[in-house]
Amino acid sequence: MTASTSEVGGATAGDGVAAPRESVRHIALRTLGAAGRAIAQLASGLNTAVLAGLLLLCLALTALTSLVGVGLLIAPAPLRALHALAGRERDRLARRGPEVIAPPPPPTRLRLALADPATHRELRWLVRHSTLGLLLGLLGVTLPITAVRDTTFPLYWTFMPENTTATSLGIGHAHTWPDALAVALLGIGWIAIILGLTPGMARLQSAPGRRLLAAGPDVDLSLRVAELTATRAAALDAHATELRRIERSLHDGAQNRLVSVAVLLGAARRMVARDPAGADELLERAQSAAEQALAELRTVARGILPPVLADRGLAGALSGLAADCAVPCRIDVDVPERCAASVEATAYFIVAEALTNIAKHSGARHATITARGSGGRLVLRVEDDGQGGAGGPSQAFGSGGAEGGSGITGIRRRIAAHDGGLTLTSPPGGPTVLTVDLPRGA
Known part of the structure; x- marks a missing residue:
């Protein structure tokens, strides 16, 4: 299946100028949205990274004092704090992506807890998150401030005392308008770095947690x-x-x-x-x-089983759903290889249910459907700019808080049948984002 990107459900044919402009606008909005979500994720990761750094220091002091026997008396408390912080990180990652399945509870006895493989994995995560995660979190918080400071420098540089540092890097002094404009260009460079690198930084920050805090292959098969x-x-x-x-x-x-x-x-x-x-x-x-x-x-x-899946594949089937939706809908599908028929049918019905509820309840003016296939997984993302408020099992997707909807219940049931994952973000006022992760199957 080849990549497919199209705008349907409200766009008129033959609009050769408006369509590229609309596409550029959506690309820009999607890039800004991805950068904003990445910055928010880095900031939330900074919170747990600071706690991880403090806990790592505490564990180091406990290990040193254990040489004289005192640390053994207080060792259970830092270990409980480690398990609690790891659970908090799992919850944070689950709110922004697939759920991280926790291993079984650790043993209560100190000797067994120290020998537990899950504790070893949590300690490895603690070291990485308190170092690399802390650095990435600091960058995620300071980069936007730096970009705003340098980009807006021409607006206030004349009011600053002489010989004041001009750039956020701590070098250079602005004496003329060309100097101030050069600082503004540096700020634009910071913005480009934010748009291009922060999504990768967020993934890099969360990677140790997703790899080390999940139940390992050596845990109990129960x-x-x-x-x-x-x-x-x-x-x-x-x-x-x-x-x-x-x-x-x-x-x-x-x-x-x-x-x-x-x-x-x-x-x-x-x-x-x-x-x-x-x-x-x-x-x-x-x-x-x-x-x-x-x-x-x-x-x-x-x-x-919709025949359109066999005739046109997932991209064509989703394009047909978007074309029939009352809300203008943009499609972006990149699934190089066909998935199992049952997985494609599940993806089709999930999108159909989501679009139906968007049209009925959300009050949205635009919706976006994204499908990506790589690494043996199919990831669907349905987003609308409606009033938000969906999220409970009894609420319909895009419902704006209306009780009694069955949309999310049906979607969860279909996803669970394939051992997939679902993430729904729908703050009051929107936007509502539904992300589904499915195995592609044989």
């Missing part, structure tokens, strides 16, 4: 067994729900139409001898009911 048991239950639940939906659609739609056809044909057969005109009218009604039943059967069949 954790994975419990997870797979829950996944199988979710898959069976999703299957039963889908069967009930199909049965309800057939019973309430096509079956009633076919019963109507049978009744009309019987009445027409009895009337054909004595009232040919009336029989002909009944036959026309029977034909119309049969056509409606056929259309409803096709709709049910498409709901089981």
